Amino acid sequence: MNKLLIGLIIALIVGTGLFAFFYKSSADMTGKTVFEEDNVKVFEVDSANLKFYINGVENPDMKVKMGDMVRVNFKSSEGYHDWVLEGYNVSTVKINPGNTASVGFVADKKGTFSYYCSVGKHRQNGMEGNFIVE
Numbered sequence: 001m002n003k004l005l006i007g008l009i010i011a012l013i014v015g016t017g018l019f020a021f022f023y024k025s026s027a028d029m030t031g032k033t034v035f036e037e038d039n040v041k042v043f044e045v046d047s048a049n050l051k052f053y054i055n056g057v058e059n060p061d062m063k064v065k066m067g068d069m070v071r072v073n074f075k076s077s078e079g080y081h082d083w084v085l086e087g088y089n090v091s092t093v094k095i096n097p098g099n100t101a102s103v104g105f106v107a108d109k110k111g112t113f114s115y116y117c118s119v120g121k122h123r124q125n126g127m128e129g130n131f132i133v134e
């Protein structure tokens with residue numbers, strides 16, 4: 001009787017272990033897919049005439065979630081510009097018209113930060129917007 005009981009307990013432990021192992025494996029795979037699709041934010045930012053544009057919207061709010069992997073693909077349609085994120089120590093190189101530059105980083109601080117162009121007085125003249133980490 002005791003042997004049967006011990007056998008049942010061992011079977012239960014092994015069974016639970018196997019279930020946990022396979023459950024964890026599938027959960028990891030699901031987690032990775034979600035991570036790739038939902039935790040990555042890519043922005044296509046254009047610049048011209050002392051303004052930034054995303055989909056034609058002038059100096060738009062750029063919203064991400066805490067922990068997101070952010071990629072900014074920056075382009076200049078007119079003028080010599082860069083894209084700098086204050087409070088994050090993140091910036092693209094300065095580019096001439098027709099060129100592109102990218103920068104990637106993890107949004108690891110919550111809050112509202114200014115993005116701007118650091119060339120000359122471009123920031124004061126209108127090249128500034130909000131980058132919001134929620």
Ligand SMILES: [Cu+2]
Pocket residue numbers: 050079080081082117118119122127
């Ligand atoms: Cu500029």
